[in-house]
Structure formats: C-alpha cells, structure tokens
Amino acid sequence: MDKKLFQEFSPISTQAWEEIIQKDLKGADYEKKLVWKTNEGFSLQPYYRSENLKKLDYLETNPGEFPYVRGVNIDNIWEIRQDIKVKDIASTNKLAHKLIKGGVTSLGFIIENEINENDFTGLMQGINPEKIAINFISNALTGKNVSMLASYSIKNGYDTSKIAGFNDFDSLGYMLINGNTYCGDENCKCAESMLKEYGKTLSSFRLISVNAKHFKNAGSSSVQELAFGLAMGTEYLRKFINEGFTVDEIAPKLQFNFAAGTNYFIEIAKIRAARLLWAKIVEANNPKNLKSAKIFINTETSLWNKTVYDPYVNMLRSTTEAMSAILGGTNSLNVNPFDSVFADQTEFSLRIARNTQIIIKEEAHFDKVSDPGAGSYYIENITSSIVENAWKLFLEIEEKGGFVAALKEGFIQSEIEKMADKRNKDIETRREIILGTNQYPNFNEILPDIKPRELYTPKDAPRLFRPIKLYRNAEEFEKLRRATDKSGKRPLAFMLTIGNLNFRKARAQFSCNFFACAGFEVIDNNGFETIEEGLKAAQQKNADIIVLCSSDEEYASMAVEAFEKIGDKVLVIAGNPESRKELESKGITNFIHARSNVLEDLKKYQKLVGIN
Numbered sequence: 001m002d003k004k005l006f007q008e009f010s011p012i013s014t015q016a017w018e019e020i021i022q023k024d025l026k027g028a029d030y031e032k033k034l035v036w037k038t039n040e041g042f043s044l045q046p047y048y049r050s051e052n053l054k055k056l057d058y059l060e061t062n063p064g065e066f067p068y069v070r071g072v073n074i075d076n077i078w079e080i081r082q083d084i085k086v087k088d089i090a091s092t093n094k095l096a097h098k099l100i101k102g103g104v105t106s107l108g109f110i111i112e113n114e115i116n117e118n119d120f121t122g123l124m125q126g127i128n129p130e131k132i133a134i135n136f137i138s139n140a141l142t143g144k145n146v147s148m149l150a151s152y153s154i155k156n157g158y159d160t161s162k163i164a165g166f167n168d169f170d171s172l173g174y175m176l177i178n179g180n181t182y183c184g185d186e187n188c189k190c191a192e193s194m195l196k197e198y199g200k201t202l203s204s205f206r207l208i209s210v211n212a213k214h215f216k217n218a219g220s221s222s223v224q225e226l227a228f229g230l231a232m233g234t235e236y237l238r239k240f241i242n243e244g245f246t247v248d249e250i251a252p253k254l255q256f257n258f259a260a261g262t263n264y265f266i267e268i269a270k271i272r273a274a275r276l277l278w279a280k281i282v283e284a285n286n287p288k289n290l291k292s293a294k295i296f297i298n299t300e301t302s303l304w305n306k307t308v309y310d311p312y313v314n315m316l317r318s319t320t321e322a323m324s325a326i327l328g329g330t331n332s333l334n335v336n337p338f339d340s341v342f343a344d345q346t347e348f349s350l351r352i353a354r355n356t357q358i359i360i361k362e363e364a365h366f367d368k369v370s371d372p373g374a375g376s377y378y379i380e381n382i383t384s385s386i387v388e389n390a391w392k393l394f395l396e397i398e399e400k401g402g403f404v405a406a407l408k409e410g411f412i413q414s415e416i417e418k419m420a421d422k423r424n425k426d427i428e429t430r431r432e433i434i435l436g437t438n439q440y441p442n443f444n445e446i447l448p449d450i451k452p453r454e455l456y457t458p459k460d461a462p463r464l465f466r467p468i469k470l471y472r473n474a475e476e477f478e479k480l481r482r483a484t485d486k487s488g489k490r491p492l493a494f495m496l497t498i499g500n501l502n503f504r505k506a507r508a509q510f511s512c513n514f515f516a517c518a519g520f521e522v523i524d525n526n527g528f529e530t531i532e533e534g535l536k537a538a539q540q541k542n543a544d545i546i547v548l549c550s551s552d553e554e555y556a557s558m559a560v561e562a563f564e565k566i567g568d569k570v571l572v573i574a575g576n577p578e579s580r581k582e583l584e585s586k587g588i589t590n591f592i593h594a595r596s597n598v599l600e601d602l603k604k605y606q607k608l609v610g611i612n
Contacts, residue, residue, distance in 0.1 A: 219420030
C-alpha cells in the first residue's frame with residue numbers, strides 16, 4: 001500500500017524505445033522520417049529524455065541568477081510596448097493617453113522630423129515617465145531626444161533614476177542596412193558624449209540599441225540573428241571600453257531588439273540562449289557587479305513573414321510570436337499592427353495589437369510563471385543547440401576582427417543571403433508555408449490598388465560595402481497575384497475530375513489552391529464520366545486552363561485523349577506520373593505536383609493566358 005504508483009512500472013530504456021520505433025518504421029529511413037533538420041544548423045530528434053539534460057550545467061540555477069538563462073528577474077513581467085508615429089503633436093499626445101489607458105506600459109515615439117523642446121513638452125503632456133517607459137525611434141541618430149527627456153523630467157520634478165526606456169541609437173545597425181557610416185563617423189562620438197552626459201542622470205534609461213531584428217527581417221535564421229546581434233553588442237562594448245568606460249557603465253545601457261518569427265519553440269529557446277551568451281560575454285570583460293551581465297531584450301513581432309493578402313492571418317502569426325517571446329522571457333514586447341506592411345496605423349489595428357498582449361497577460365496569465373520552459377527536455381535541448389551554434393558563429397566573426405570587419409569583408413551579408421536564398425526556394429516550392437499566400441489563399445480576394453511598403457529603403461549615399469536587404473518573404477507571390485488583379489482579367493482554371501475518386505478529389509483540391517495563389521478563378525467539379533463531357537463543361541465556362549485530375553495509371557490514356565481534343569486551351573496534368581516522359585513526347589508538357597516550383601510555374605501560366 002505504501003508503494004508509489006510509478007514504482008510499480010519498470011523504466012523503459014532508450015534502446016527499447018528505439019527498437020519499437022524501428023519496428024514501426026518498417027524499414028523506412030529513421031533520419032528522413034523522424035529527424036527535423038532545421039535552418040539553424042542542427043537537427044531535432046523526435047523525442048528527448050531526462051538523460052539528454054545531463055550535459056546542461058545551468059539547470060540548477062534559478063530565475064534572476066547568473067547566467068540568467070532562466071530570466072534576469074524572479075518574475076515574468078514584461079513591458080507592453082506600442083510605437084506611434086509623431087505627426088501632429090496634440091493628436092499624438094491624445095493617442096498616447098488612449099494607449100496608456102488601454103494597458104500600454106511602454107510608449108515608443110517614432111520621430112521622423114526633428115522636434116523642439118516645446119513640441120516635446122506637448123508630446124509628453126500628462127504622461128508620467130516614472131510610470132511609463134519612454135522610447136525614441138528616430139532616424140536622426142542623435143542624443144537630442146534624450147536631452148529633452150532629461151530636461152523635461154528635471155523641470156517637472158520627476159526622479160530621473162526611475163525613468164526607463166531606450167533611445168534607438170544604433171550606428172552599427174545603420175551601417176548594416178545602409179552600407180555606409182552615419183555622418184562618415186565610425187567612432188560614435190555623439191554616443192560617447194551622450195553616455196557621459198546622461199549615463200548617470202538617466203541611470204535606468206538605455207541609450208544604445210542593438211537592432212538584431214534587422215537580420216531576421218532579411219531572412220536570417222534565429223541562430224544567425226542571435227550570433228550577429230551578440231557580435232554587434234560586443235563591438236559596442238569593445239569600442240566604449242577603449243574610450244575609457246567600464247563594462248559596468250556600458251552593458252546596462254544597451255538594449256537588444258530581436259524579432260520573433262513563427263518557429264515557436266526555437267523562438268522561446270533563442271531568447272533563453274541570448275541571456276546566457278550575453279552574460280558570458282559580459283563576464284569575460286570582468287565586471288565588478290555580475291548584475292551588469294543582465295541583458296535587456298525587447299522583442300518585436302517579425303515583419304518578414306507578414307502578408308498583404310489575407311492580412312488577418314497576420315493576427316494569428318503575431319499571437320504565436322508574442323507567446324513565444326513572453327515564454328522565452330522577453331523584457332519588453334512590441335506587437336506590430338496586423339496591417340503595418342501596407343497601411344498607416346489606425347486605432348483599430350493598434351488596439352488589436354495591444355490587446356494581443358493584454359489577453360496573454362490577463363486571461364492566459366503568462367506573467368505568473370517564471371521561465372515556463374525550464375526542465376522541458378525539448379526546449380532545454382533546443383536552447384543548448386542554439387547556444388552551441390550561435391557561439392560558434394559568433395567566434396567566427398570575432399576571428400575576423402569583430403562585427404565591423406566581418407561586415408566590410410562581406411561575410412555577414414553572404415551568410416544571410418545564403419540562408420535567405422534557401423528560404424526563398426523553400427517558399428517557392430512550399431516546403432515553407434505562408435498561409436493565405438503560397439498555400440490556402442483566399443480564393444475571392446482581389447487587391448488591384450493596394451501598395452505594399454518596403455521594409456526599408458537605404459539612404460541615398462555612397463556605399464562603402466553592400467547592405468543587407470530587408471524584405472518580406474511573401475513579396476514575390478504578392479507581385480504575382482497583383483499582376484493578375486491589375487490586369488483586369490481573371491483567368492479560369494477548370495478542374496476536369498475523372499476516374500479514381502480519391503485521387504481526383506485530392507488532386508483537384510491541390511490544383512485549386514495552386515492556381516488561386518496567382519489570383520486565378522478556379523472551378524472544382526464532382527467528376528465526369530468521360531473526357532469529352534468534361535471538356536464540354538469547361539468550354540461552357542470559357543476556361544483558360546483545364547486541369548486533368550485523376551490517378552497516375554489513368555493518365556497514360558486519358559491525358560492523351562484530353563490533349564487531342566482540347567483545342568487551343570492550356571492542358572495541365574495534376575501529378576507527376578511515371579508515364580510523364582511518354583506523355584511529354586506526345587506534346588503534353590504542363591505538370592503540377594508537390595515538388596513543383598509553384599512561383600515559377602505560376603509565372604509561366606500567367607504568360608500562357610496573356611498576363612505579363
């Protein structure tokens with residue numbers, strides 16, 4: 001009776017599990033069937049056990065303890081941040097108050113045109129900077145906004161030591177996306193004076209930004225985003241230490257800005273890995289206080305994977321991205337509005353973005369548990385793999401002389417371009433899915449006039465090296481579909497379904513999704529008794545493309561019959577049958593299947609029906 005439940009069952013060894021798995025695979029390749037080869041440079045096994053955690057020496061630490069993999073604090077409270085553009089001062093201030101009332105705890109002001117102290121006072125009217133974090137996102141890259149914040153706070157009697165937020169000063173990030181230096185100066189002299197003047201006055205305010213998010217928005221992997229971001233941060237440490245600052249003065253003044261993608265568990269692990277690796281980097285610079293090794297992470301929902309077509313799917317993407325960032329322990333989170341890649345901010349889109357976080361906090365209670373992924377065999381092993389691979393890449397950059405040297409050499413750009421090219425190809429062939437764009441599009445959506453925004457346009461100045469390109473992964477498919485929408489013609493793809501019931505239904509569904517990705521109208525059918533009956537129905541609908549949907553075995557005769565009777569219409573075979581070479585020898589050249597390059601094939605079919 002005193003015997004515990006699990007003592008009644010003998011433990012099962014890993015070897016026993018593997019034997020059962022091999023038996024169930026019935027000779028299939030274990031690696032191909034069950035092991036996931038990630039873009040991060042490591043593979044993930046189909047399952048993990050407690051023995052996989054033995055090598056991890058940080059598991060005994062608690063939240064708030066060095067090396068901070070489990071969090072820099074003992075809680076999981078994060079700043080709910082929202083950024084708004086500063087246009088009219090009064091209306092921006094009014095909107096800021098609405099955001100605060102709606103639950104925002106961190107305000108970002110996007111300042112595109114220089115403002116003066118009177119403007120700043122109007123912008124901050126009624127806002128308590130001791131209670132609301134204030135962030136400046138400005139192309140000016142100067143300390144003027146910080147100066148006005150300090151002056152405003154002192155004048156109004158606020159405790160400047162309690163004023164939090166950050167100034168988006170990132171000279172390295174500017175170099176990265178523009179290919180040249182800001183004002184021709186690599187030495188950040190304005191940053192040096194800003195640190196000297198306001199480093200102690202605004203002791204809780206972060207003065208320098210590390211925009212690792214640029215890498216994610218250029219198509220990088222999460223390992224690359226982390227490694228290159230750490231290299232940027234290390235470059236700042238090295239530069240300012242050489243200028244006479246201590247690591248304890250510099251490290252707390254940095255804010256790392258990452259982008260969260262939809263790779264849920266990898267994004268959780270990335271943030272955990274970032275805390276550990278940055279703590280080790282700061283520790284190597286001999287801080288007097290190990291608390292200086294705490295990283296401050298702001299996470300934004302990625303723009304790289306947001307779409308113009310079927311934009312409400314962006315809400316789902318942003319929700320999972322926000323969840324992974326919070327579970328990973330981000331210090332601050334900014335959920336971009338779902339329509340930010342093609343529209344100006346509206347109160348509706350801002351409200352939806354803000355409430356995404358509030359629901360996660362107030363209804364899902366994500367703030368109540370510190371490091372919820374701790375001890376998970378899967379998440380801990382992903383964290384360890386990211387640590388290992390990001391550190392290896394980071395050291396490679398250090399061996400080249402650091403971030404700037406690697407950038408000028410073109411190494412960083414080349415690494416990102418290789419990954420982006422791979423991901424682009426995966427998107428074209430639907431190994432990587434963009435829901436609503438390259439798979440399961442909204443069949444009835446037509447957007448002839450919408451103008452997607454460029455994520456960033458480099459400044460018009462002589463380039464010292466090539467910048468990385470910020471873009472969205474859906475851009476090429478969207479160009480394809482907009483060409484159809486703007487043509488004024490909507491080609492019709494007609495499904496000639498015949499023969500084997502299961503094959504014809506599956507292939508018709510596949511083909512409808514395929515052609516709808518280019519904005520074509522599609523008509524599915526229950527089935528025809530003969531090829532002639534199907535062709536007659538297609539002619540009555542004035543179809544531009546007729547897609548034969550049947551089984552591989554039946555194509556050998558049916559495809560030939562359809563081709564001989566189709567006239568000037570385009571015939572497409574849904575599948576990749578063994579008889580393909582024989583069919584091609586008879587003039588049948590159009591085949592679509594799971595391994596097709598969807599983008600290139602759809603471009604071809606657009607030309608065939610007169611859309612350029």
